Amino acid sequence: MGEARKKVRVVVLGGGTAGWMTAAGLGKLLSRDVSVTLVESEDIGIVGVGEATLPHIRAFVQRLGIPEAEFMRATHATYKLGIDFRDFGRIGESYIHPFGSFGEELAGVGFHHWWLQMRATGKAEDLGSYSLAVQMARANRFRTPDEGAGLTSTFGYAYQFDATLFGPFMREFGKANGVTRVEGRVTEVERDGESGDVTALLLEDGRRLEGDLFVDCSGFRSLLLGGEMAEDWEDWTHWLPCDRAAAMPCEHVPGEPLRPYTTATAMPAGWRWQIPLQHRMGNGYVFSSAHISEDEACETIRSAAEGAPLQEPRVLRFRPGRRKRSWSGNVVGVGLASGFLEPLESTSIYLAQMAITYLIELFPEDGQIDPRDRDEFNRLVDLEYDRIRDFLILHYHATTREDSKFWNHVRTMTVPDSLAGKMELWNRAGRIEKYSDGLFYDASWIAVYLGQGIVPKRHDARAALPDPERVAAAMKTLRGAIENEVSSLPMHANYLQDDASRLAENA
Ligand SMILES: Cc1cc2nc3c(=O)[nH]c(=O)nc-3n(C[C@H](O)[C@H](O)[C@H](O)COP(=O)(O)OP(=O)(O)OC[C@H]3O[C@@H](n4cnc5c(N)ncnc54)[C@H](O)[C@@H]3O)c2cc1C
Secondary structure: OOOOOOOEEEEEEEHHHHHHHHHHHHHHHHHOEEEEEEEEEEOOOOOOHHOOOOOOOHHHHHHHOOOOOHHHHHHEEEEOOOOOOOOOOOOOOEEEEEEOOOOEEEEEEEEEHHHHHHHHHOOOOHHHHHEEEEEEEOOOOOOOOOOOHHHOEEEEEEOOOOHHHHHHHHHHHHHOOEEEEEEEEEEEEEEEEOOOEEEEEEEEEOOOOEEOOEEEEEHHOEEEEHHOOOEEEEEEOOOOOEEEEEEEOOOOOOOOOOOEEEEEEOOOOEEEEEEEEEOOOEEEEEOOOOOOOOHHHHHHHHHHHHOOOOOEEEEOOOOOOOEEOOOOOOOOHHHHOEEEHHHHHHHHHHHHHHHHHHHHHHHOOOOOOHHHHHHHHHHHHHHHHHHHHHHHHHHHHHOOOOOOOOHHHHOOOOOOOOHHHHHHHHHHHHOOOOOOOOOOHHHHHHHHHHOOOOOOOOOOHHHOOOOHHHHHHHHHHHHOOOOOOHHHHOOOHHHEEEEOOOOOOOO
């Protein structure tokens, strides 16, 4: 028998969504190699928003071995098929960015090229007609996808849940998997005089938490990464001017169907979200303080929200951007401590999840951090942030709106070179920049480009070869199959109720 390996002592600072996801993930998946302690302060509290997710969260929940129904019940979750973007490209227009594909590749040529060709001859319906996820969303119907390659496997789904319940759920899970929770406020940080590494966190009451690796999940405060390690902040306000949100949860409107999707409606100085949960509707106005005051934004959300308010609007302030490095010395930032991108595509929890996944993959085996692992972690995290940033900017920049200073600014601003290159590829011939890792593949970019009204000058020449009548017939058949499938599906609310174990008691 070999000697038992020394466990790496991980200290997580912060018990919000990011902190408990990190502690639960490390505690469960690296249980043989780590001891995890999490310190949080109930006096400080959590940011308490963050309700809409991406399908990747399912893999996280599954990997931890948490039954889906139990998770949904605890967090009052609903199913999410995508996001309905209203008034973004042009006032009065809307499109859904689905967790799913549009049509199928034919003869090695992407469906959207065939669609573009058919559209030019007036023989195509709107793109969403060829997506099962979009049509399910429009009809407020839901069931989980099938495995395999048929039509019913062409979509994915995520959850919309109560952020104030998600952390506590993960906390119980983390504690059951060996995480030690410490309640208290961190007031000082001890560093090694030579290496500069953090050695211990000191609590207000004098307690001392020693560790080998420190994960900063202290939220916007970024106490360790931004504070102690003084990692610079890369500010993206010039591309993403929204820097505030007024959040106001409401009751559901009686008699309205429960939507299986999030809604983002463009507003004169930003956009507002509607996120249906089992027990209420999440509402908020994400806005640019350079274009509208906080009072005006609160008033706007009060009058725009459809159900009876459950609270007065609460204003949250943020800055879009990220730390230059998310892993610095022996401090790793996860969640808001490492960066923030507005929730237009529900990406924040995904970014935390990705950071946790990369940390697990690159984890310092015996507590000795190899700078090459750290650099690789930072490279991967930066890639994720940069791609999401570009994708978000596209939603603003690709517009014809001229109705306010805000839209005039985002429509006419210079975008990052990385996005300008992607848009050029698309504009010339409907091509999407290829990448194999990360978020937002072809279907997502196609949904937003076309949804926002950016039609490429030409399409793949191969889509012009066969008999257009046959292509039109194939597209009609697909549309018919989608319609048939959708009409056979249960309503979203009924699907939730079909399995009572998914329903929260007071929902
Ligand atoms: C308006 C808005 C809407 C959003 N919507 C979405 C969405 O739809 N989807 C999505 O994925 N994300 C969304 N997000 C982001 C999401 O809310 C966060 O990514 C997520 O909640 C993670 O937060 P966190 O854990 O990093 O920070 P926090 O929730 O702020 O947690 C910080 C923790 O640190 C602790 N702490 C801080 N200082 C100390 C100290 N000195 N001592 C001890 N403890 C300390 C606090 O007690 C707390 O436990 C949204 C964010 C905003 C602002």
